Amino acid sequence: MRVEVRDADGPRLRIELLEVGHDHGRDRLLGRATNAADACRMLDDWLGALAAGIGSGPSAADDGATDR
Numbered sequence: 042m043r044v045e046v047r048d049a050d051g052p053r054l055r056i057e058l059l060e061v062g063h064d065h066g067r068d069r070l071l072g073r074a075t076n077a078a079d080a081c082r083m084l085d086d087w088l089g090a091l092a093a094g095i096g097s098g099p100s101a102a103d104d105g106a107t108d109r
Contacts, residue, residue: 043068056080060087
């Protein structure tokens with residue numbers, strides 16, 4: 042996850058949340074917000090989606106063998 046703040050000197054704050062890609066230049070824009078509360082909601086949604094993808098059951102591999 043990368044967060045960029047743009048137009049900080051302007052009248053409105055613009056926050057961009059990006060999912061950092063493994064390959065150079067493959068970052069994915071998750072969304073834009075104009076306040077911290079909305080940015081936090083987007084981050085919470087993104088983390089929730091990651092957690093749902095991982096599952097809630099025990100891991101079949103040792104923790105040392107997984108990339109978390």
